[in-house]
Amino acid sequence: MAFESLSDKLQNIFKGLRGKGRLTEDDVKAALKEVKMALLEADVSFKVVKQFIKTVTERAIGQDVLNSLTPGQMVIKIVNEELTNLMGSETTKLKLLPDNEITVIMMMGLQGAGKTTTTAKIAGKLKGSGKKPLLVACDVYRPAAVEQLQINGDKQGVPVFAMGTNHKPVDIAKAAIEHAKKNNNNVVVLDTAGRLHVDEDMMNELIEIRDNIDITQTVLVVDAMTGQDAVNVATQFNEKIGIDGIIITKL
Numbered sequence: 001m002a003f004e005s006l007s008d009k010l011q012n013i014f015k016g017l018r019g020k021g022r023l024t025e026d027d028v029k030a031a032l033k034e035v036k037m038a039l040l041e042a043d044v045s046f047k048v049v050k051q052f053i054k055t056v057t058e059r060a061i062g063q064d065v066l067n068s069l070t071p072g073q074m075v076i077k078i079v080n081e082e083l084t085n086l087m088g089s090e091t092t093k094l095k096l097l098p099d100n101e102i103t104v105i106m107m108m109g110l111q112g113a114g115k116t117t118t119t120a121k122i123a124g125k126l127k128g129s130g131k132k133p134l135l136v137a138c139d140v141y142r143p144a145a146v147e148q149l150q151i152n153g154d155k156q157g158v159p160v161f162a163m164g165t166n167h168k169p170v171d172i173a174k175a176a177i178e179h180a181k182k183n184n185n186n187v188v189v190l191d192t193a194g195r196l197h198v199d200e201d202m203m204n205e206l207i208e209i210r211d212n213i214d215i216t217q218t219v220l221v222v223d224a225m226t227g228q229d230a231v232n233v234a235t236q237f238n239e240k241i242g243i244d245g246i247i248i249t250k251l
């Protein structure tokens with residue numbers, strides 16, 4: 001949603017630029033000021049926006065841009081290129097161990113971020129690429145959470161390991177790995193419990209799993225709709241647990 005209205009705003013700013021035959025430095029600065037406002041309103045971090053506008057301004061008020069036949073188009077192109085840079089131009093894959101070893105992925109995040117949904121989706125993808133995933137219900141605080149994972153796992157045709165809600169998550173995870181060994185599953189995906197806010201109980205539970213199990217990758221799931229809060233959440237998880245990857249849901 002944030003990106004939708006941002007893209008509308010950028011379209012309008014660009015329309016104004018395109019309409020002009022010649023551009024002065026002031027025209028470009030005025031347009032970039034609007035871009036800056038649009039980004040801030042879309043909850044992009046102030047530091048990131050400041051650097052972004054600086055880079056774009058330096059490139060856009062260069063003489064070969066302003067004196068070109070289509071200066072408006074060139075400015076738009078620069079904004080587009082720098083936005084792409086900002087979003088990251090590299091893709092990094094989930095690190096997986098060879099098929100004869102068991103990869104363990106621990107999914108983490110606040111309640112409602114989309115862990116259970118994403119966990120099942122990842123398992124489905126892994127299955128599609130020839131792996132033999134096992135989903136593990138480590139959210140023991142709500143019986144509905146176990147059931148939800150089972151339903152999502154069924155949809156993906158991926159088995160779900162659950163022990164109800166009366167065991168410690170770390171013990172469920174250990175038992176799941178034993179189960180995986182016996183059943184030839186080579187990726188174990190742990191769906192852990194979240195809380196409404198980052199709190200010590202949640203962190204301690206995750207630390208206990210991390211310290212007792214050979215985790216291959218830790219993946220944080222964050223809700224895009226929470227904006228800059230998601231950045232704070234990520235910072236805290238990274239400091240306490242260490243995160244290998246982030247998945248942004250609800251984009």
Ligand SMILES: Nc1nc2c(ncn2[C@@H]2O[C@H](COP(=O)(O)OP(=O)(O)O)[C@@H](O)[C@H]2O)c(=O)[nH]1
Pocket residue numbers: 109110111112113114115116117118194249250251
């Ligand atoms: N629109 C949208 N909804 C999502 C997405 N991921 C999860 N949800 C919904 O968000 C809610 C919470 O998801 P859930 O997987 O239960 O979150 P968890 O508490 O972190 O396990 C559910 O209603 C999901 O259907 C997404 O990428 N897009």
Ligand SMILES: [Mg+2]
Pocket residue numbers: 115116117139145191192
């Ligand atoms: Mg869940």
